[in-house]
Amino acid sequence: MTYQKLTRLSMYLTLAIIFSILESMIPINYMIPGIKLGCANIILVLVLYQYGIREALAIAVLRVILMGILRTGLFSVTFFFSLFGTLFSVISMYLTKKTHLSVIGVSIVGAIFHSIGQLLAAMLFLHLHMLIYYLPWMILGSIVTGMIIGYLSQYLLKQLEKTL
Amino acid sequence: MNKNDQTLIGCIVIICLLFIVTLNHSDHNVAVVYYKNEIIKKIDLSLDDIKEYQVNGENGIVTLEVNRGRIRVKDENSPLHLCSKQGYISKSTESIVCLPNKIVIQIEQNNDIDTVVK
Amino acid sequence: MQRKLNYVIWIAIPILLILFVIFYFCTKNVENTFTKNLFYMDTYIYIKIENQSKEKAEEAFQHIEQIYQEYHQLADRYQAYDGINNLYTIHYNTDPSETLTLDPRLYQMLTFGKEWYVISNGKIDISMGNIIDVWKQYRTTQTGVPTLEELTLNDTGSIKDIVLLENNQIQNTHPNIDLGAIAKGYATEKVGEYLESIGITNYIINAGGNVKVGTPYQKEKYAIGIEDPNSQSGDIFKVVYGQNISVVTSGGYERYYEYNGQKYHHIIDPDTNMPSNWMKSVTIITKDSSLGDILSTLLFLLPIEEGQEFIKQFDAEAIWYTNEDTIITSEGIEIYEQK
Numbered sequence: 001m002t003y004q005k006l007t008r009l010s011m012y013l014t015l016a017i018i019f020s021i022l023e024s025m026i027p028i029n030y031m032i033p034g035i036k037l038g039c040a041n042i043i044l045v046l047v048l049y050q051y052g053i054r055e056a057l058a059i060a061v062l063r064v065i066l067m068g069i070l071r072t073g074l075f076s077v078t079f080f081f082s083l084f085g086t087l088f089s090v091i092s093m094y095l096t097k098k099t100h101l102s103v104i105g106v107s108i109v110g111a112i113f114h115s116i117g118q119l120l121a122a123m124l125f126l127h128l129h130m131l132i133y134y135l136p137w138m139i140l141g142s143i144v145t146g147m148i149i150g151y152l153s154q155y156l157l158k159q160l161e162k163t164l
Numbered sequence: 165m166n167k168n169d170q171t172l173i174g175c176i177v178i179i180c181l182l183f184i185v186t187l188n189h190s191d192h193n194v195a196v197v198y199y200k201n202e203i204i205k206k207i208d209l210s211l212d213d214i215k216e217y218q219v220n221g222e223n224g225i226v227t228l229e230v231n232r233g234r235i236r237v238k239d240e241n242s243p244l245h246l247c248s249k250q251g252y253i254s255k256s257t258e259s260i261v262c263l264p265n266k267i268v269i270q271i272e273q274n275n276d277i278d279t280v281v282k
Numbered sequence: 283m284q285r286k287l288n289y290v291i292w293i294a295i296p297i298l299l300i301l302f303v304i305f306y307f308c309t310k311n312v313e314n315t316f317t318k319n320l321f322y323m324d325t326y327i328y329i330k331i332e333n334q335s336k337e338k339a340e341e342a343f344q345h346i347e348q349i350y351q352e353y354h355q356l357a358d359r360y361q362a363y364d365g366i367n368n369l370y371t372i373h374y375n376t377d378p379s380e381t382l383t384l385d386p387r388l389y390q391m392l393t394f395g396k397e398w399y400v401i402s403n404g405k406i407d408i409s410m411g412n413i414i415d416v417w418k419q420y421r422t423t424q425t426g427v428p429t430l431e432e433l434t435l436n437d438t439g440s441i442k443d444i445v446l447l448e449n450n451q452i453q454n455t456h457p458n459i460d461l462g463a464i465a466k467g468y469a470t471e472k473v474g475e476y477l478e479s480i481g482i483t484n485y486i487i488n489a490g491g492n493v494k495v496g497t498p499y500q501k502e503k504y505a506i507g508i509e510d511p512n513s514q515s516g517d518i519f520k521v522v523y524g525q526n527i528s529v530v531t532s533g534g535y536e537r538y539y540e541y542n543g544q545k546y547h548h549i550i551d552p553d554t555n556m557p558s559n560w561m562k563s564v565t566i567i568t569k570d571s572s573l574g575d576i577l578s579t580l581l582f583l584l585p586i587e588e589g590q591e592f593i594k595q596f597d598a599e600a601i602w603y604t605n606e607d608t609i610i611t612s613e614g615i616e617i618y619e620q621k
Contacts, residue, residue, distance in 0.1 A: 101240040105169035112176070141269075143173055204473070249612050275523060281493040281531045281565065282509035 009047070009055060016043040016063045017070070024071060027123065032152030041146075045107050045153040046160070050107055053094040060086040062077065077125055081118045106151030111146030112139050177184030178220070193254065195235045197228070198268040209233045228269070240265055243245070308359030311578060318343040322354040323466050325490035329478075332484035332499040339425065342482055348471050350489075353472070356388040359411060359458075372498065374611075381451045384505045387472075389450040391464050397578055398464075399441045405554040405583045406576060409439035417550055417557075421539045423608030433555040462548075466531060467575020470494050474571060491532060491578070494571045496523040503621065511562040511603055513536040520601060522567055522618040529575035532582040533603070538556035553585050558583045561602050567618050568598035586610060 019039040040063060048056040064082045065074070071080040092113035094104050114139040197205040197219055205219055207230055216238065217228045227239040234252035242264035250260055255269060260269040316339035320327040330345060331339045359369045367375075367382050375382065376583050382394070416436050416440050445453035470492045477485050477496065484499040495504040506529045507518035522529060534547030534557060552556040553589035566578040577598055581589040586602050593612050602610040 022235045099168070101168050101172065102165075102166045105172050108169070108173065108176075136183040139176060139180050143176060147165075147173075226508060257307045277507040277518065278495070278498070278504045278506055279330075279488045279493055280507040280509055280518060281488070282533075282536060 005090040009051075009059065012043050012131070013059050013062055014092065016040040016059060017066055018044065020063065020067050023148065023158055034105065039149070040086075041089060041107065041110055042153050042156070043148050045103065045149065046156060048090065048093055048097065049103065049153075049157055050160070056090050056094070057087075060090050076152065080125055081121045084117035084121035085114040086117070088120075088139075102150075103154045103162055104147060106145055107150030108146030111142035115139060115142045118128070120147070193233065194272050195228075195230070196270050198270070200266050205228055207235065207259045209235060219267065221262060223265050226267050227260065228263055235269060236260070236272070237262060237267075237269070240267075286330050316340070316343070318346070320347055320350055323357065323469070323489070326467065327490070328486075328488040329473075330486040331482055331487075334482055334484070338480075338482070339480045342477060342480065345476060349473050349476060350469050353387065353465055353469035355446040356385055357461040359392070359460060369411075369459050369461065372452065373456055375454065375456070377454060380454055381447060382454050384450050384452055386450050387468075389446065389452070390459055391468055392444060392446055392452070392459070394468070394572070394576075395459075395461065395464055396441065396444060396446065397537065398580075402580050404552060404581055406439075406463060407439075407441060408459050408461060408464070409441045409444055409457055410437075410550065410552050410555075411460040412439050413550055413552075414462065415458070417546070417548070419453050421537070421546070421548065424539045426542065427541055427544075430555075436556060436606040443497070463576055463579035464572065466490070466492050467528075467572040470528070470575075471571040484535045491530055492571055492575055493529045495525065495527060495529075505621070508601065512607065519603065522565075522601075523621050524618050526568070527567055527569060528565050528571035528574040529565060529617070530571065530578040531563055531565040532578040534559070534582075535562065549579060549582050560585050561603070561604050562607075564589070564602075565601040566593075567596055567600075567615075573598065 017040075019042065024037045041064075044056050044060055047059050057064070059085070064079065064086055067076040068076070069080065072082070075085040089110040093106050095108040096109045102110070119135060119138065179218060193209045195207040195209055196203055197207070199221065205217065206268065207228070209230055214232070216229050217230070218225050219228065220226070221240060223241040225239075225241075226237060229236055229238040231252065234254040236249045236252040237250070237260055240248055240262060242262065244264075247260050247262040247265075247267075253260055253269070255271065257269065262268070287407065312335060315330065315332045316334065317331075318329045320329070320580075323370045329343065331342060334342075354361045355366060356368050356435060359373070362368065362370045363376075367384050368388065371380060372384075375401070383465065392408070395406065398406040399408070413433060413436055418434060420426060420428055433610075439458055443455045443457040444459060445455065447453060466489055470487055470489050470495070473487055474485075474494045474496070477483075483496045484505065485496045487494045493506055495506065498504045503523040503525050506522050506524070506527075508520045508531060510517045510519040511533050513519075532549060534545065534549060536547075538545050538547035538557075539547070547557050550556065561582065564578055566581065566583045568573045568577065573596070577593070577596065577600075579598055581593065581600055581602075584592060586604065588611060589600065589602070590610075598616045600612045600620060601615065604610060
């Protein structure tokens with residue numbers, strides 16, 4: 001691993017954590033506690049496109065662990081929500097990246113699977129089986145957030161290609 | 165955004181909407197039985213697993229069957245047996261009309277009240 | 283371009299569809315609300331548990347059935363059961379010994395009943411089993427109304443005959459005890475306590491006139507409708523909202539018989555030995571179901587003005603449905619009127 005790569009990935013990790021903290025400071029009620037917008041997904045999309053699945057997974061897991069230490073507490077329920085969400089998100093984005101979807105489409109799929117992962121965690125750990133009824137609504141919401149994140153990522157990728 | 169993305173979004177939205185429609189679950193519904201526009205019975209569909217009720221219609225006894233949140237006319241005396249052939253209803257928009265027996269069953273949503281003390 | 287599009291559609295869409303179908307069938311089987319119907323103490327008992335696993339709910343239902351069954355047997359006045367002393371054996375036993383040892387739960391209920399004889403100035407009288415029996419006989423046969431002589435003749439029970447001793451013992455004086463105003467509320471309270479003790483807080487227990495609720499799932503308060511005593515079809519005249527409360531109604535409209543156009547119901551005033559007719563129904567809202575049960579019976583036996591005065595000393599609210607079909611509420615009822 002080059003120093004350049006190490007430095008960039010560390011920067012990305014820092015940014016991901018800053019995004020997560022900023023997001024947790026915006027008091028919006030998302031109907032279900034612990035289930036969030038997923039701003040840190042921008043970083044994951046960037047890492048996935050610039051490096052690959054291994055780096056993206058590393059950033060994702062490290063972010064969840066660091067967020068756990070900083071905010072929610074390690075191995076708390078919220079911790080597992082995030083972990084399931086990001087893992088689902090990264091893996092699904094990696095798989096869809098191989099198709100002919102653009103960054104926006106990949107980001108939407110990532111957002112949808114982020115929701116599905118969190119929902120599965122909620123159903124597993126809290127026995128809130130009725131949450132399944134929220135799934136269609138959450139997926140509709142994910143399309144919107146995924147699109148926003150997708151456009152941002154697309155723009156950033158273009159800019160970064162020029163400068164780096 | 166390219167055409168692939170748009171197709172994907174379109175398909176997901178359609179599937180989601182389909183699901184929102186089908187998952188419209190019927191909790192706490194009450195079947196209201198009318199005879200000649202008068203309420204003769206109210207049956208809480210969330211209470212019993214399987215239970216039968218009998219009401220008096222124009223041509224004799226009409227047997228209703230409640231089965232896990234749904235209700236149907238099981239047996240009645242009429243020329244065409246239209247309402248017993250209709251089968252179960254469970255959604256608040258549905259109703260069974262037994263014209264020969266002058267019996268109407270309508271489902272009302274009772275989301276406001278959890279239980280009744282008597 | 284066209285080819286690429288097809289590629290996406292034929293791969294992604296079927297996968298999503300399959301996923302949704304799986305989820306759909308999951309939801310068909312996934313349920314987190316469980317209900318149970320029981321029949322004890324002459325009433326249908328309906329229990330609903332929300333937000334629990336099936337195993338835990340089933341286990342709770344089994345235990346709840348056991349609680350109701352045991353209280354039902356202890357308070358049964360018409361039948362003996364193996365191995366326990368209940369109200370029937372207290373009355374009819376042929377045991378020559380001077381004292382009987384009771385189940386602590388029955389002993390507690392009797393103590394509670396005797397305490398309330400004092401608090402209520404004799405209006406709550408658990409020793410009037412004989413009078414209750416006379417009325418019950420007329421109610422089931424519907425042949426008429428007991429005469430004053432018949433009632434006075436049978437008015438032989440006295441609270442003094444119920445002598446409770448140390449160590450759950452009672453003096454064997456064969457009193458004919460009736461716990462109609464106590465047992466149901468007592469058992470319901472115990473079921474609530476049991477559910478809380480195993481961590482189930484989202485529940486509704488509806489034992490006829492006795493409703494006890496915990497905290498609702500995914501909303502702030504349970505809404506409890508109170509049935510209109512005049513309605514044939516179960517209409518509701520008022521809704522109260524709350525969590526962790528008991529709502530208990532006493533009224534003459536559930537168990538009664540008609541003779542010569544006059545209705546005779548089952549709540550008997552110990553002073554007159556006749557059914558009490560001050561109102562059509564009274565509903566008590568309070569924390570404790572056993573308190574609610576006994577207060578509702580007592581307030582049904584008191585004129586409304588006296589009841590209004592009496593209820594002030596308790597942390598409880600009341601709703602009277604008068605004979606003139608008006609509704610009177612106690613002063614602090616507002617907290618239960620907000621959604």
